[in-house]
Amino acid sequence: MSDGTLKLFAYMLLLEDPEPPPFICIEEPENGLYHKLLESLVSAFREHATGGKHDPQIFITTHQPYFVDAxxxxxxxxxxxxxxxxxxxxxxxxxxxxxxxxxxxxxxxxxxxxxxxxxx
Known part of the structure; x- marks a missing residue:
């Protein structure tokens, strides 16, 4: 399994946590991922952070314009x-x-x- 696949799997597990922490920081999630997956990843982060009262804030740093495009x-x-x-x-x-x-x-x-x- 590639590093990118493992990383994506880890993000999906994080987003499915039934009791997420109130604040999640992720540095450069684009590393190791195919650039066309970034829009889907942003959508998943957005959905997780804006769904309800107790949803966490997500702070992401990036150097990837494709990520920012989303x-x-x-x-x-x-x-x-x-x-x-x-x-x-x-x-x-x-x-x-x-x-x-x-x-x-x-x-x-x-x-x-x-x-x-x-x-x-």
């Missing part, structure tokens, strides 16, 4: 290190240009790859 600007938070060494956080949907471009059909990951999510 997210909405409202679901996407950008963390950037500032010159003073501290990090700043902002939501992608707070940028009117980004929000407009996504509404026009441009994938969010492509905008990120093209530096539209960088601080201006």
């Amino acid at each position: 997210l909405s600007p409202e679901e996407t938070w950008i963390l950037e290190k500032q010159p003073d060494g501290f990090s700043a956080i902002r939501r992608a949907s707070d940028d009117a240009i980004v929000k407009s471009m996504v509404e026009e059909g441009l994938p969010l990951g492509s905008l990120w790859y093209s530096d539209y999510l960088d601080a201006r």
